[in-house]
Amino acid sequence: GAVVSQHPSRVICKSGTSVKIECRSLDFQATTMFWYRQFPKQSLMLMATSNEGSKATYEQGVEKDKFLINHASLTLSTLTVTSAHPEDSSFYICSALASGGTTDTQYFGPGTRLTVL
Amino acid sequence: GEDVEQSLFLSVREGDSSVINCTYTDSSSTYLYWYKQEPGAGLQLLTYIFSNMDMKQDQRLTVLLNKKDKHLSLRIADTQTGDSAIYFCAVSGGYQKVTFGTGTKLQVIP
Numbered sequence: 001g002a003v004v005s006q007h008p009s010r011v012i013c014k015s016g017t018s019v020k021i022e023c024r025s026l027d028f029q030a031t032t033m034f035w036y037r038q039f040p041k042q043s044l045m046l047m048a049t050s051n052e053g054s055k056a057t058y059e060q061g062v063e064k065d066k067f068l069i070n071h072a073s074l075t076l077s078t079l080t081v082t083s084a085h086p087e088d089s090s091f092y093i094c095s096a097l098a099s100g101g102t103t104d105t106q107y108f109g110p111g112t113r114l115t116v117l
Numbered sequence: 118g119e120d121v122e123q124s125l126f127l128s129v130r131e132g133d134s135s136v137i138n139c140t141y142t143d144s145s146s147t148y149l150y151w152y153k154q155e156p157g158a159g160l161q162l163l164t165y166i167f168s169n170m171d172m173k174q175d176q177r178l179t180v181l182l183n184k185k186d187k188h189l190s191l192r193i194a195d196t197q198t199g200d201s202a203i204y205f206c207a208v209s210g211g212y213q214k215v216t217f218g219t220g221t222k223l224q225v226i227p
Contacts, residue, residue, distance in 0.1 A: 038209075095160075
């Protein structure tokens with residue numbers, strides 16, 4: 001099946017720095033990608049919908065100036081956590097929507113674990 | 118690694134019950150989720166169950182967990198056309214990678 005990669009798989013950074021997470025669809029093009037966040041012992045929460053060539057759509061309560069999303073090509077979306085703080089420590093997962101025929105299939109990346117010291 | 122499997126497609130008549138099944142391989146899975154995805158939209162959490170529970174009911178939704186067989190199911194009572202969507206089963210060991218199933222497309226026939 002289709003593969004979605006994320007880089008890095010885990011990152012540790014100091015408070016106040018910015019961290020960029022990449023999401024790539026390796027063998028298909030994705031007009032739409034999604035970014036999710038998972039807090040410890042909680043389920044996934046949708047953060048934003050990323051559409052190639054246009055601005056991302058953020059869910060209520062997600063700060064767009066803090067979580068910058070860029071979907072510059074049909075195979076790459078990036079999430080930048082700006083001025084990260086310890087409360088941003090979380091597991092971030094992306095997914096890419098593969099359109100084919102009459103159905104769209106969503107493929108998930110393996111996730112990125114962010115720890116902010 | 119963890120494998121999560123679901124049947125790809127389910128068709129039911131409006132008003133009937135829908136049962137979507139999911140099997141997983143990792144017996145240490147602690148959190149088990151059901152998500153709904155409408156066309157073009159991201160996942161929305163429907164319900165979840167912890168591994169120390171056998172059943173959870175939330176209005177029209179009933180989740181059943183058989184840990185021995187590593188089988189999870191989602192029952193939707195009185196299925197409506199608005200329930201047409203793709204339903205994802207997902208399992209997690211906690212603050213770890215969430216593994217999703219392939220999704221089951223539910224078609225509700227009026």
